[in-house]
Amino acid sequence: MKKNKARFLALAEKYRDVGIAPACEYFGRCGGCRFQDIAYDNQLLLKREYLAEILNGVCDVGAVRPSSPLHYRNRMDFVTAFGNIGLRKSGSHRHVVDIDSCAIMQQKSNDAFRALRPLLAGIEDYNYLRHTGYLRYAVLRQARFTGQVMVNFVIAERENRLRHVISGIVDRADSVSILLSDGLADLSFGEVIEDVKGGAIEEIFDGIRFAIAPNSFFQSNSEVALEMYRRIREEVSGNVLDLYSGVGSISLFAAARADRMTGVEMLAEGVAMANRNREANGIMNADFICADVLDFVKHNETRFDTVVLDPPRSGMNPRVVRYIRQMAPGKIVYMSCNPVTFRDDCALLDEYAMQSFEAFDMFPQTPHIETLAVLRRRGA
Template identity: 25%
Template sequence: MSLDQLCHHFDAGRCRSCSWLGLPYGVQLVDKQRQVAALVEAPWEPAVASAQLGFRNKAKMVVSGSVDDPTLGILNPAGGGTDLRDCPLHTAGIRAALPVLADFVRTAALTPYDVPGRRGELKHLIVTESPDGELMVRCVLRSQEPVARIRKHLPALRAALPALVVASVNIQPEHKAILEGDHEIVLTEQETLRMRVAGLDLHLRPQSFFQTNTAMAAELYQRARAWTADLAPASVWDLYSGVGGFALSLARAGVAVTGIEVSREAVASANLTAADSGLADVRFEVGDATAYALGSGAPPDLVVVNPPRRGIGPELSGWLESSGVEHVLYSSCNAVSLAKDLAAMPSLRPVRGQLLDMFPNTGHYEVLALLRRR
């Protein structure tokens, strides 16, 4: 397939975010697997392929241009907008919603933020689609000045976009490369988007994180259950638990699970899902993963870690090494930091590993590794 059939923006040089799009997809997978295997010695299973297009459940669109002619996409080198409403990475529901939201920018008179001029209000539109086709739309604003107009025109937007179930505004007043601020105002009665995946019915609040590739998220959770089933752990810690995908997957098997996550929004989402699911032996707490581990008593039978790109770091690696924990399930988006963490805990070695192509057309990925104490 030619590049223009995949993405005419890439072919024209307007957007190079998908830096590997010029490579055949099979070559992408082989190259990623080779990179990971060179960094981490493990019994690697075949890579799990993703759909190459239409997989991305979340759009983070920079709003630029003018009220009458807004662009939704990215900024070009000069600070102007490049419109990517038809980006083929996004799900069909998001692609259909973005033109409607561009009309909403005009109707509600939401002045796009001018980065070079440091003026305007609307910085980003963040759109998430659930597996059921429902939408969450967030407007990232410089101030609360446009909120009344957004409220006024929201009924018309919902009529034009029936899939919209959660709408909010986020206030980010600083002129910095920060996507969103701390203050969120939910404008709809429904406050969470339901992400039904891998047998789970997860609640997603506006500021909660969820993997952008729903199919690969499902594969992750399913493997977590399958890989640990024979271990029959009586107790589990899920550190960096997010909205609870791993923890809730394991709790469904009757395991007592504690999830630790620094994001209050994510913890609220996870606890709501646990309550809805009737899972009494799973609980989520707001806290730092390393501080929780170092401050706790006896370790659990299994520890799950799903850290950011920097990895778990020397303190938590050192604790895991000396803790006596028999098994660790490590989900990583960066094999470089994974390798560094593994070097700090030589008693825990990978007995199973798999690459899941969470981010096709780029050099990024997710890997899952099961570690066993030797």
Template identity: 55%
Template sequence: MVNFVVSKPENRFGFALYDFLEEVDSSSLLLSDGVADLNYGDIFQTLKKGFITETFDGIDYMITPNSFFQSNSEMALQMYRKILSLTRGRTLDLYSGVGSISLFAASAADSVTGVEVVQEAVDVAERNRENNEIENVNFICADAAAYVKENTGKFDTLILDPPRGGMEQKMLKYINEMAPERIIYMSCNPVTCRDDLKLLEGYNIDFLEAYDMFPQTPHVETLTLLTKK
């Protein structure tokens, strides 16, 4: 999938993309007219297809231009298999994107609730759930911190996969109050992950593994299992 984020709702590429479109599965034009350097925006033209599909251990994921999906599929699959092996009981998957972890971990859980703030991702997650005929998962479009504040005490396993900026401080306070038995924390930022782990005071770190999700860069993805003291 290759998308172009442009500042005016016009296709000025004309025939320049003709050969290029032969080479890709999906391409869209997205509008973002602010000054920020963004990789998402309002889809105003689909040049080709508008989505791609990735398959992990028999689960098909539809991925659209504005919804997050791990870019390194091989490493993501290793991490999801590990998460599956650690998941138990009623499970809450915060920052669930297109439902990749929620759907993958569903077979080990009694139920999974995925919470994601981007409506497009939640709609795709729901389609992914239906397409894969997985019954014990539901998706909610909400801010993760607001959801956790309102829903304390209902979950055995908490899965966290926040954006690079990490989690808000109030979120860590709500998680301590919720006190799930185990927390599976996937992070693409070891610095914010370290800071967050320090504030999850009621938990032991059972293990922390690093995965080379972004080869040839200084970035690394980590997976941590925390269990209640």
């Protein structure tokens, strides 16, 4: 994996323009963006060339679909450590670059972050080397199409020392929560120990409403996610299985095209949000199951016409792919944020031919790419 990333960054040199001014003063120090000194059109060409290398022999790679290059991100996790508030220095866990705005985060959440920063002076931050201290993260989230803003404080001790901070920020946010993350793992999630306001924010895609809770996964770039979900909706039919379903966003968005939708997600909170979102939208033909995907596919006896896959960056267990082959759906719609694991999974799906492949720039300025493939069972 490291080798592929190194190759991507080496390839970037070819597209690096002399004289492009990065949009952000922290570029070069902050680990958040790697490509701000590459013109946006060149970033798209770079991503296409990288994908074509990785997917050589698997599929043809066309132009990468663009996004708004700046202020697109729905979520930023600002680390509070070593006296600074910001993002980790490129390649280093021990250094945090102190920043007061982010060129890829959406504007309203940037405004809230600017207001929040001075309020955090005097709040003990977290020492990631000794595992001592209080505030680990300030997480800012914003729903693109409703503009609603969420602020989550991730703390390491079960104690609210943030009352004056919260009173200074509460009017700028639709949801404010305190989350406890008291283990050794570096997590910007945790048990909600205080729901100060709202409990969730709402995003709307083509009239379908999604409540997003503090710990819920939601795609980072709503503009691109909506484009991809529309493509997925065009491809599904019959009895549909949506594996790795998160808060059920793909299932609920595409349900109108399916006879029946079944989402499978291992996080109980995601499944609870999916059920809540199903009720809020009055969708009758979707069910959500809380299970590990491997357990589900291993014991499943239902016949599915379409299987939608959207695994995490680490990809799928090869046994999951084997069970999907045995299920023999006519079509697989595969959304991926990792072209390397996508390629490896395709190699295991012998009975399937690539019907279409598209790449989307879900993460401008960074070395990440989202892809969408439709695979059809040969002879189906």
